[in-house]
Amino acid sequence: SEGSTAAADPAFADCGRVACELAAQGRITEAHLHIAASPLSEAARTMLHKQCADATLECDTFAEGLVVKPTSEGRWGVFATRDFKSQDCILQEMAVVPWSxxxxxxxxxxxxxxxxxxxxxxxxxxxxxxxxxxxxxxxxxxxxxxxxxxxxxxxxxxxxxxxxxxxxxxxxxxxxxxxAHEDGCHGFGSLFNSHCTPNVEVRGWIHMDVYCLRDIAAGEELCISYRAHGELDMAVDWRRFRFAQKWGELCTCPRCQRELRELGVEDPDDVA
Missing domain, CATH: 1.10.220 (Annexin V; domain 1)
Known part of the structure; x- marks a missing residue:
């Protein structure tokens, strides 16, 4: 099987060992990024993300089928490698440090x-x-x-x-x-990008509990919203302005890009 083939690969074992050592030290994001940057197959990296999470005391739930890889914009993002159903819990994770x-x-x-x-x-x-x-x-x-x-x-x-x-x-x-989420900085949870139409959301307190908002197909990026309550209903120019105020850059999510095109904006990067 694909899983047994990956497990027999020395590179798989080496990558997993380093990632689990980092995770055991609490360096969770670094551990998952080490896996993401490996030359292994996506299936192998998906397996290692789960192994890494299992070695992490902060992580209570880590759904099989999550992988970290570059987005089309060149930043890291969390993607589904299998289908998920609406209201599936894909991650429950304590804060790495309890600071906001x-x-x-x-x-x-x-x-x-x-x-x-x-x-x-x-x-x-x-x-x-x-x-x-x-x-x-x-x-x-x-x-x-x-x-x-x-x-x-x-x-x-x-x-x-x-x-x-x-x-x-x-x-x-x-x-x-x-x-930081309200209760601190989270390891794997820090890798979710923002979207003005998120397909997953953060719930709970103390834990970062991430739930699917709709059915999600394999291959989709999993995105939360970084915005305050109510901001998702704002017009696109105001959403991007508020995003830039907080995060220092314009929101470039597909929804913002689509709505700007509908308004006839030729260069979205010039609009805040």
């Missing part, structure tokens, strides 16, 4: 994070965020007002922070701002 950007809008909490990053235990904790976007400081979208404000607060209160130490702090803050 709301925590760091509090000066005392920000001060505590800076102190924590200067300890070995703190550096080990933030290593769990490896693999989550942005993966380096140059990728931080400086247009995001939250990050600008946080960086300004850091520079004003800690002029001694510079070089690699400042870069690492800003990486952590950016990862939290751009990836």
């Amino acid at each position: 950007w709301f925590d760091f809008s509090d000066p005392e909490r920000l001060e505590a994070l800076i102190a924590e990053l200067r300890t070995e235990e703190g550096r080990a904790k933030t290593a769990r965020l490896n693999g989550m976007v942005p993966r380096s400081v140059p990728e931080i979208p400086h247009a995001v007002p939250i990050l600008r404000e946080l960086e300004g607060n850091v520079r004003a209160t800690h002029p001694d922070l510079e070089g690699e130490e400042l870069q690492e702090l800003m990486r952590v803050l950016a990862v939290v701002v751009l990836n």
Whole structure:
């Protein structure tokens, strides 16, 4: 069978070993991206994603049939490799770190994070965020007002922070701002892209519980919505404007592209 053939491949075993080691350290996103970047077949990578999730204490439910691969836009995305039914639960995952950007809008909490990053235990904790976007400081979208404000607060209160130490702090803050659900940053859950007509949604608290909103066919990308409640009913120009305000870039989901074409917009990248 295809599964037994994949399991007999030394590359399969090596990739799985590294991914499971990363997952056991809590570096969950990094583990899944290691699998995604492997030269293995999609079927083999699907199997390894499940093995990796099974080795992860934070993950309670991980449906067989999920694979991470590049989207047509060149970013990572989560895809179905089998059919799913409406209301299927495909993922239940605890936060890798229990932080949200709301925590760091509090000066005392920000001060505590800076102190924590200067300890070995703190550096080990933030290593769990490896693999989550942005993966380096140059990728931080400086247009995001939250990050600008946080960086300004850091520079004003800690002029001694510079070089690699400042870069690492800003990486952590950016990862939290751009990836956190209400209850923290999630490993595999950080890989879902946004869509203005999502086919899966996040439910629950403490756990990231991801459920299918409709029947999903093998090959479809699984997308959540990054938007606040009610924003999906806005006109396309307002949706994209609000998205850019929060995430530093225009929404490029197929729904936005289609609605812009219907309005006769020739260059969607120029419209916010």
